[in-house]
Amino acid sequence: MPPAPTMRLYLADDHRLDAGARVVAVRDRSIAFVHADSDGVVWHVSPSSPPASSVDRPARLIVDGERRRVLTRYHTGLHVLNTIALRDYGGWITGVQIGVDYSRIDFKLEGLSAAVGAELEDKVNAVLERDHDVSLRTHSTARARSV
């Protein structure tokens, strides 16, 4: 029987950087990051394989706050870029990669040129320079798939 679905604390408080937990299962490290499986269980990968005796023992989860801050800034910038690319140029996302040192977003965009790229960059920077407040909203997976 799979473990019960994990409480996603980051949905309730996206600034939370640590939490207590209890180990509900241990499996081979086959993934390289936090990953939710098809049963809704969020697996956390540790640098070393925890012993099977860890099950049902307490654990402490700690988020790297500086890494989180950098990823959040990239994430927000990519949302601004995505919004303007779609609104002004009909550009639909075909891929995205967010990292600490480099992030990118791919679009299906007709008529892309150096001039359009420069215009898009100017528009994105103009929005970012206004330093808007950013808020977080979450939607159900069903709603997200219906859009």
Ligand SMILES: [Zn+2]
């Ligand atoms: Zn997002």
